[in-house]
Each structure stands twice: as structure tokens, then as C-alpha cells.
Amino acid sequence: MIGFGPVSTTPIELTNWAGNHRYRARMLHHPRSLEELRRVVSAARSLRALGTRHSFSAIGDADELVALDLLEGSGRVTIDCEALTVTVGPAVTHAQLAATLEPAGLALANMASLPHISVIGAAATGTHGSGDRQGNLATSVRALRILTGTGELLELGPGDPRLQGAIVNLGALGVVMQATLAVERSYTLSQRVYERMEWDALAENLDAITSAGRSVSIFHRFGELIREVWVKGDPSAADRLSLFGAPAAGGPRHPVPGADPVVCTPQLGEPGPWCERLPHFRAGFMPSAGEEIQSEYFVAREHGLAALTALREELGPRIEPLLHISEVRTIAADELWLSPHWRRDSIGIHFTWQREPEAVRAMCVEIERVLEPFAPRPHWGKVFELPASRVAAHYPRLGEFDALRRELDPRGVFLNRWLAQRLLGDGAAPTP
Numbered sequence: 001m002i003g004f005g006p007v008s009t010t011p012i013e014l015t016n017w018a019g020n021h022r023y024r025a026r027m028l029h030h031p032r033s034l035e036e037l038r039r040v041v042s043a044a045r046s047l048r049a050l051g052t053r054h055s056f057s058a059i060g061d062a063d064e065l066v067a068l069d070l071l072e073g074s075g076r077v078t079i080d081c082e083a084l085t086v087t088v089g090p091a092v093t094h095a096q097l098a099a100t101l102e103p104a105g106l107a108l109a110n111m112a113s114l115p116h117i118s119v120i121g122a123a124a125t126g127t128h129g130s131g132d133r134q135g136n137l138a139t140s141v142r143a144l145r146i147l148t149g150t151g152e153l154l155e156l157g158p159g160d161p162r163l164q165g166a167i168v169n170l171g172a173l174g175v176v177m178q179a180t181l182a183v184e185r186s187y188t189l190s191q192r193v194y195e196r197m198e199w200d201a202l203a204e205n206l207d208a209i210t211s212a213g214r215s216v217s218i219f220h221r222f223g224e225l226i227r228e229v230w231v232k233g234d235p236s237a238a239d240r241l242s243l244f245g246a247p248a249a250g251g252p253r254h255p256v257p258g259a260d261p262v263v264c265t266p267q268l269g270e271p272g273p274w275c276e277r278l279p280h281f282r283a284g285f286m287p288s289a290g291e292e293i294q295s296e297y298f299v300a301r302e303h304g305l306a307a308l309t310a311l312r313e314e315l316g317p318r319i320e321p322l323l324h325i326s327e328v329r330t331i332a333a334d335e336l337w338l339s340p341h342w343r344r345d346s347i348g349i350h351f352t353w354q355r356e357p358e359a360v361r362a363m364c365v366e367i368e369r370v371l372e373p374f375a376p377r378p379h380w381g382k383v384f385e386l387p388a389s390r391v392a393a394h395y396p397r398l399g400e401f402d403a404l405r406r407e408l409d410p411r412g413v414f415l416n417r418w419l420a421q422r423l424l425g426d427g428a429a430p431t432p
């Protein structure tokens with residue numbers, strides 16, 4: 001136990017949400033005030049902030065962890081109706097944020113498949129939903145307040161050139177104390193699922209299919225047919241009873257074959273608020289399969305079909321037995337330095353795997369080999385095997401990010417093994 005006076009610090013055995021990563025940290029701090037958090041940061045040699053632990057890797061691991069849920073103001077949500085922004089603390093999840101925004105007539109532009117994750121953790125990893133014209137969730141961020149490795153409380157606003165480098169931060173710049181997001185007027189969506197689409201129909205109509213709604217997800221298991229296409233769009237579009245030969249489903253579906261769709265948001269064309277249609281899963285229920293691991297790779301949109309075809313032809317039959325489900329989504333390009341969608345309209349090829357870590361790792365290596373010609377960028381919060389050199393090659397602004405990291409955290413308190421291994425490589429040692 002470390003002597004921090006009033007800061008509650010407990011020895012821990014902690015896993016991530018999916019249970020596939022056991023944190024090596026043995027100490028968990030629960031500061032209640034900024035001053036207590038500052039003491040934790042200044043005394044630590046290796047520290048990470050916890051979000052809601054929905055990442056699948058060691059991205060958020062360190063010698064010590066700090067939970068922010070007891071921190072004064074960590075659950076605060078403050079709306080600015082004139083500026084059309086909302087400011088949230090680090091404990092706020094998308095579900096909690098939506099529960100405040102929707103009654104105020106406001107909305108987020110997009111959401112991930114689940115609303116259970118923290119807003120700030122999601123931005124830190126470039127978490128995304130789907131939509132040809134929708135950036136990832138981090139692109140909504142307009143300002144950040146960060147407690148840096150030096151104990152300074154840094155405000156990064158829209159005019160600060162460092163903001164675009166600090167939003168997708170992988171937890172490496174300090175503790176994000178609050179984020180300000182752009183919001184829009186509330187809107188209504190409906191959701192429909194179309195089943196058993198031919199791969200040829202997708203190949204011939206990709207643009208029309210991914211633009212059939214504000215957010216479109218294509219679920220498949222590398223089989224003869226695409227299992228389902230989920231379209232979340234304008235309520236009038238829900239009258240369509242087939243999509244390029246795929247009929248509308250007659251009842252609710254769960255993306256994972258055999259799982260109970262009661263946990264999913266309404267799909268039968270019934271209009272509803274944005275926050276009850278954009279996520280696949282409802283807030284009060286367990287999302288996805290639970291016993292799972294996830295991986296995802298992003299390629300430039302123009303390579304999406306070729307990348308999918310290469311995976312199907314070279315690995316489809318070997319991928320299938322390890323898979324719960326695979327999902328294809330689209331994400332608009334952005335300017336965030338470490339965003340996997342930096343200057344690239346992207347197609348995300350996602351895998352929800354059975355929880356078999358060794359087999360998944362081996363399959364990731366194979367997938368990365370097949371995707372190599374398409375310059376894949378991995379999802380930061382999911383499992384991948386690419387070495388730092390191959391990841392770094394796709395991030396031209398990585399040098400600037402590392403310089404910012406060293407400026408804000410010269411002791412390297414927030415530099416963890418994962419970051420060195422997966423992105424920064426040998427040059428990641430803290431500056432003296």
C-alpha cells in the first residue's frame with residue numbers, strides 16, 4: 001500500500017470487461033479531489049486512468065491504476081444550449097450523456113454499438129459507430145481539460161493546435177478531467193434489418209448500401225451469404241421492405257447468431273430517439289456476446305471491397321470457426337493525429353471472436369498478412385498483433401504526438417508497455 005493520506009488506495013485483482021485481460025497493476029487509487037489526484041500522479045512511476053474497461057488489450061494497464069468515479073465532478077454533464085456543446089466528466093458514459101441530452105432536445109452525431117462505455121475512454125481510442133458521413137466519436141470533441149504528468153491542469157480549446165493531437169490520446173498524455181463535445185438538435189431514427197444478402201449485391205452496390213441510412217452495419221460470418229444489414233436512418237426509409245435483394249427481417253435480431261435480441265434496440269422500423277437506435281445494444285443489458293475478444297482493422301474506403309474479398313478467399317473458412325460475428329462499417333475521414341481514420345474515409349472490418357486468446361492472436365497475424373497491401377490501421381482498443389514499426393508507418397503525425405507526450409509527461413508516467421510495444425517502439429523511453 002502506498003501512503004497517500006486520505007486517498008483511498010486498494011490492492012486489486014482486476015480484469016477488463018470481457019475478462020480476457022487481467023491488469024498487472026496491483027494498486028487502484030480512488031482520489032476524491034483534484035489535489036488527491038495530483039498527489040497520486042506526482043508519486044507514481046507508472047499510472048493509467050481507468051475508463052469503463054471495455055478495451056480488449058493492455059492499452060490501459062500500468063503499475064498503478066486510478067479510478068475516477070469518486071472524483072468530485074466526474075459525473076457532471078453541463079449543456080451549453082447556445083454553443084451547442086456539452087461538457088462531461090471522466091465517469092460519464094454515453095448512456096448517461098444521452099439520458100441528459102435527449103430530454104433537452106439535443107443529440108450526439110453518432111454512437112458506438114453499445115452506450116455503456118465512457119465518453120472520454122471512447123475518444124481516447126478513436127471508438128466509432130458507422131456512417132459514410134459520420135466521423136468517429138472522437139471527432140465530436142471540441143475541448144479537453146487534462147491533468148498532465150507534471151501536475152498542470154491544461155486546457156486545450158478549439159484554437160490550440162495541440163487539440164487535434166490530444167483527443168485520440170491512448171491514455172498517454174495524462175488524466176483527462178473533462179471533455180467538451182459538439183451536439184446537435186435531437187433527431188428521430190428508425191432501424192431495419194435486412195437478411196441474407198448476396199455478396200455480389202454488396203460488391204455491385206456498396207456505396208448505395210452504406211449510404212442507405214445515417215448508420216449502416218453489415219454482419220457476416222464469411223459464409224455464402226451476408227447474414228444481416230442493419231440500417232439506422234430516416235423513418236421514411238424504413239418503409240423499404242427489401243435492400244438489393246435482401247428481405248427485411250420479420251422479427252428482431254441479435255448480431256451474434258443464437259443470442260437473444262431482447263438486449264437490442266428496436267429494429268422493426270418503429271421511429272424512436274437517436275440514442276435508442278444508433279447503438280445496437282440497449283443500455284440496461286449486456287451488449288454483444290460477453291465471452292468474447294474483439295479485433296478490427298481499418299482500410300481506406302476504396303480498398304474495402306478488395307480487402308474483404310482477400311480475407312474471404314484466403315482465410316474465410318479458417319476464420320469462421322473462431323468467430324461469433326464479423327461487422328463491416330464505414331467511418332468518415334478526420335484530422336485527429338492518432339485517429340485510425342486520419343485523412344482516410346474508412347471501412348472497418350471487425351471481428352467478434354470466441355474467447356480463445358491464443359487462437360485469436362494467431363489468426364490476427366494471418367489477417368494482418370492478408371491486409372498488409374491495404375495499409376491496415378488497427379482499432380486501438382481491440383486485439384492486434386502488428387508490431388510498432390508496421391503501425392507507426394501509417395501515422396505520419398506520430399512524431400508530433402510523441403513530442404506532445406514528452407512535453408506533457410516528461411517522466412513517462414503514462415507511458416506503458418502496450419504503447420511502447422504497439423506504437424512507439426524502442427524510442428519510447430521517458431525523457432530524463
Ligand SMILES: Cc1cc2nc3c(=O)[nH]c(=O)nc-3n(C[C@H](O)[C@H](O)[C@H](O)COP(=O)(O)OP(=O)(O)OC[C@H]3O[C@@H](n4cnc5c(N)ncnc54)[C@H](O)[C@@H]3O)c2cc1C
Pocket residue numbers: 017018048049050051052053054055056059060061068090112113114117118119120121122124125126127128129170171172174175176177287288289294379380381382
Ligand atoms: C461489447 C463491446 C462493444 C464494442 N463496440 C465498439 C464499437 O461499436 N465501436 C468501437 O469503435 N469500439 C467498440 N468497442 C471498443 C470500446 O469502445 C473501446 O475500447 C473504448 O475505449 C472503451 O472505452 P472505455 O471507457 O471502456 O475505455 P478503457 O478500456 O477503460 O480505456 C481505454 C484507454 O483510455 C484511457 N482512458 C480512459 N479514460 C481516461 C481518462 N479519463 N483520462 C485518460 N485516459 C483515459 C485508458 O487509460 C486506456 O488507455 C466495444 C467494446 C465492447 C466490450
